[in-house]
Amino acid sequence: MNPDAATIAAGAPIQVDLAPIAEGQDIKVFWRGKPIYISHRTKKQIQEAQSVALSSLPDPQPDSARVKAGHDQWLVVIGICTHLGCIPIAHEGNYDGFFCPCHGSQYDSSGRIRQGPAPANLAVPPYAFLTDTKIQIG
Amino acid sequence: MSGPSDFQPSNPALKWIERRLPIFGLIHSSFVAYPTPRNLNYWWTFGAILSMMLALQILTGVILAMHYTPHADLAFKSVELIVRDVNYGWLLRNMHACGASMFFFAVYIHMFRGLYYGSYKEPREVLWILGVIIYLLMMATGFMGYVLPWGQMSFWGATVITNLFSAVPYFGESIVTLLWGGYSVGNPTLNRFFSLHYLLPFVIAGVVVLHIWALHVAGQNNPAGVEAKTEKDTVPFTPYATIKDAFGVSCFLIFFAWFIFYMPNYLGDADNYIPANPGVTPAHIVPEWYYLPFYAILRSIPNKLAGVVAMFSAIIILCFLPWLDSARTRSSKYRPLAKQFFWIFVVVCILLGYLGSQPPEGIYVIAGRILTVCYFAYFLIVLPLLARIETPRPVPNSIADDVLAKSKGRAATAASVMLAMVVAGSLLVGGTQNAKAEEGGSAPPAQSWSFSGPFGKYDRGSLQRGLKVYKEVCSACHGLSYVAFRNLADAGGPGYSEAQAAAFASEYKIKDGPNDQGEMFERPGRPADYFPSPFPNEQAARVANGGAAPPDLSLITKARSYKRGFPQFVIDFFSQYQEQGPDYVDAILQGFEDKVPAGVTIPEGSYYNKYFPGHAIKMPKPLSDGQVTFDDGSPATVKQYAHDVTTFLMWAAEPHMEERKRIGMQVFFFLVIFAILMYFTKRKVWADAH
Structure with a gap:
């Protein structure tokens, strides 16, 4: 009952061109049937994500562990609420990040859980920068 | 099941079988001679009611499966086509969907009865545990069945419930992958749920046999809670319990029929009339009512x-x-x-x-x-x-x-x-x-509709005018993809003749092909064609309309609802009110206001609508006075347009409503008389037992 060969093949890595995403914008791509948010964060969002005290977070993780070094402006997260799997809405909630409409979890501009029933931060998918404007997810 | 039977059939052929397989003796000792306590009350008829419900669910389910397509792209449509095109498909589907709710309703009464009268106590522990197993199997079956129509609530319910298993330490993620058969809820999930949904009822039937076997070994409990000791304490199952159960079952069927024929969507969720979309989460994910207490605990x-x-x-x-x-x-x-x-x-x-x-x-x-x-x-x-x-x-x-x-x-x-x-x-x-119900919009005013209530019928004139409004205005952006031109001539519809429907169809250009040269071509529409959609796909619709795709209107009056509030929804059950959808659609069409009230900000490219949740709607005001001319002299006002097009869309969503209500009346008439007859038969049979 594990995924069949075709399903696994369809889940192969995908490449995404970041050049068209302006600062403050974000796009949603699907990989393995999951929505992946790629956000081009503003200076303010980066600032907020880096300056928050780790001890105040339910799932402490520094912003540097959630983005690739030297690519601070790009946040890539799986847009699936860690509570019960709904899709949070970008640019909503009190933390300049994501808001899940199902049970009210709020994530900050680094995709970290700040408020609500979700137990963990939004997951970061495996990805790598091929060039400065191109990433491969998977 | 209660010891060897001394029953002997008199027919020689049956005798021949009985010597080799004592099945008639088994039936006789289990369902005829079997002693039942004589003080059982009507709460004890729920065992028979549940057996009937299981049989009914399996029967309707097997027929539905003959018409259903378990594929993520086709499942939603195939369910709609069952309701629209299969002979009595609407009846089968309503029976099966409401039947699940009735099944749980009956099982909860059955369980509370056992709890109240201590039916789980020595020597009936195994009987009780088998019952709990049946209940668990029912929950699994009900959940997987709810996923099959592949609407929004199906999809997101499946996502939330399968994600529960990810809470298991160490193995959680692998269990969830096994349930999904992929990296998220998708086509493989739907396929395995269909397979299991078909299998589990038969497993339930098997455990029910064990349940009844255990019951017949220990004997039934009774309201007094003392064991039957002498002959005087019991009566034979047939005719006493049989007739009493028959009366209980017929009363339950009346209750059941109320839902099937008059309130088929009362127990359902409007969101499930929107096809599953992995990119959009409904505002509130709510399971079916029978799981709610456990959802609250979760x-x-x-x-x-x-x-x-x-x-x-x-x-x-x-x-x-x-x-x-x-x-x-x-x-x-x-x-x-x-x-x-x-x-x-x-x-x-x-x-x-x-x-x-x-x-x-x-x-x-x-x-x-x-x-x-x-x-x-x-x-x-x-x-x-x-x-x-x-x-x-x-x-x-x-x-x-x-x-x-x-x-x-x-x-x-x-x-x-x-x-x-x-x-x-x-x-x-x-x-x-x-x-x-979504917050943020005012409640639409309740309108008077020709199709409401137990005798409601569509107003033919209104349907024809509504079709004209749809064709001249709405169809520029909104599809009507589940309605075929032939439906315009169906009984209970706008009342056109087949020739008129064919003429109507021929005004449309339908894309067909490929032809012998391998090219697609356009031809005039035929009655069997469906209304063509204005955009080739959702993305095109989205781009052309400022980012918000205009929804298909085939099911819009069933896919929208609003908050009724307490105690209104209790009254709705008795008054058969279920026109939230039409009320909402009508209100939206009339709810545009040029002047945005103070305190409300409407984003660029959106319009203020009093009744739209959040008030900012992407659709510009679609109707204005005098836009469409009616031949029959009806006023050319927005109010009239909104009313007519909503009536038309209600018919598009529920084309067999008139037939449903008509048959419902006949069924009610029959069931009430049947129940009365059963009651007096029961009194007669029990007259000498009291």
Whole structure:
């Protein structure tokens, strides 16, 4: 009952061109049937994500562990609420990040859980920068 | 099943079989001669009701499966086509969908009955545990069945419930992958759920056989809770129990038919008439009403794993009930304290169900926690404690004594309890509707519709005018993809002749092909064609309309709803009000206002609409006075247009409504007479037993 060969093949890595995403914008791509948010964060969002005290977070993780070094402006997260799997809405909630409409979890501009029933931060998918404007997810 | 039978058929052929396979003896001893306590009340007929429901679900389900397509791209449409095109498909589907709710309704009464009269106590522990297993299987079957129509609630319900298993330490993720057959809920998930949904009812049927076997070994419990000792305590199953069950079943069928024919969507969720979309989450994900108490327990615990454990424990704890409650007196009739706590427990369960339907915020979370504690306290503290401190009243010496001492006030109490159950049930259901209504828009005013109520019919003139409004205005952006031109000539529709429908179709250009040259070509429409959609795909529709794709209108009047509030939804159950969708659509069409009220900001490219949730709608005001001319002299006003096009869209969503209500009336007439006959037959049969 594990995924069949075709399903696994369809889940192969995908490449995404970041050049068209302006600062403050974000796009949603699907990989393995999951929505992946790629956000081009503003200076303010980066600032907020880096300056928050780790001890105040339910799932402490520094912003540097959630983005690739030297690519601070790009946040890539799986847009699936860690509570019960709904899709949070970008640019909503009190933390300049994501808001899940199902049970009210709020994530900050680094995709970290700040408020609500979700137990963990939004997951970061495996990805790598091929060039400065191109990433491969998977 | 209660020892070897001495039954001998008189027919030689049957005798021949009986010597080789004593099946007639088995049937005779189990369902004819089998002794049942003579003081059983009507709560005991729910066993027969449940057997009938299981048979009915399997029968309708097997036929539905013949027409259903288990594929993520086709499932939603195939269900719609069952309802629209299959002979009596609407009836099969309503029976199966409402039947699931009725099945759970009956099983809850059956379980509470067992709880009240102590039917789980020695020597019936195994019987009770088999019942809990059946209940668990039912929950799994019901959940997977709800996924099959592949609407929004199906998809997101499946996502939320399968994600519960990710809370399991170490193996969680692999279990979820096994359930999905992929990296998320998708086509493989739908396929395996279909397979299992077909399998599990037969497993249930198998466990039901064991359940009945165990029942016939231990014998039935009874309201007095004392074992049958002599011949005087019992009556043979046939005709006494058979006729009583037949009366109970026919009363239950009347209740069932109320839903099938008049309120088929009362128990459902409007969001499930929107096809599944993995990119959009509904605002409130609410399970079917029968899971709500457990959903409330899940959500009241702040830790994910603990929540899942609590939810499953709430069911598994029932298995240990025979040992948690060690009181020697079975029936709560003779246990003054246990009786009160039982009713408190019933209220706790109903309130938990109500909370499960509410958004998990503020007071609801706190109330949920308190009630969760109450739920478990009943099993873990109250029952063990009562067994030690309570002094029960004396029980009758025998069942025969109980029958003689019985007061005449019994029927009245049974009736009042039944009424309380109905009210409580509708409270639960109404709660669901509460939760799924979106906040942010004013409630649309209730309109008077020609199609409301038990005798409602579509107004032909209104349907024809509505079609004209759709064709000249709405169809520029909105599709109507489940309606074919031939439907315009169907009985119960706009009342066109087949020639008129064909002429109407030929005005459209339909893309067909490929032809012999391998090219697509356009040809005039035929009656069998469906209304063409204005955009080739959702993305094109989105781009052309400022980012918001205009929804297909085939099901719009069933896919939209609004908050009715308490106590309105209880009244709705009796008044058969179910026109939330048309009210909403009509209100949206008339709700545009040029002047945005103070305090509301509308983003660029959106328009203010009084009734739209959030008030900012992407659709510009579609209708204005004088835009469409009617041949029959009806006023060319927005009010008239909105009313007519909504009537037309209601027909598009529910083309067999007139037939449904007509047959419903016949079925009701039949069932009521049948139940009355059954009642008097039962009185006659039981006359010498009292």
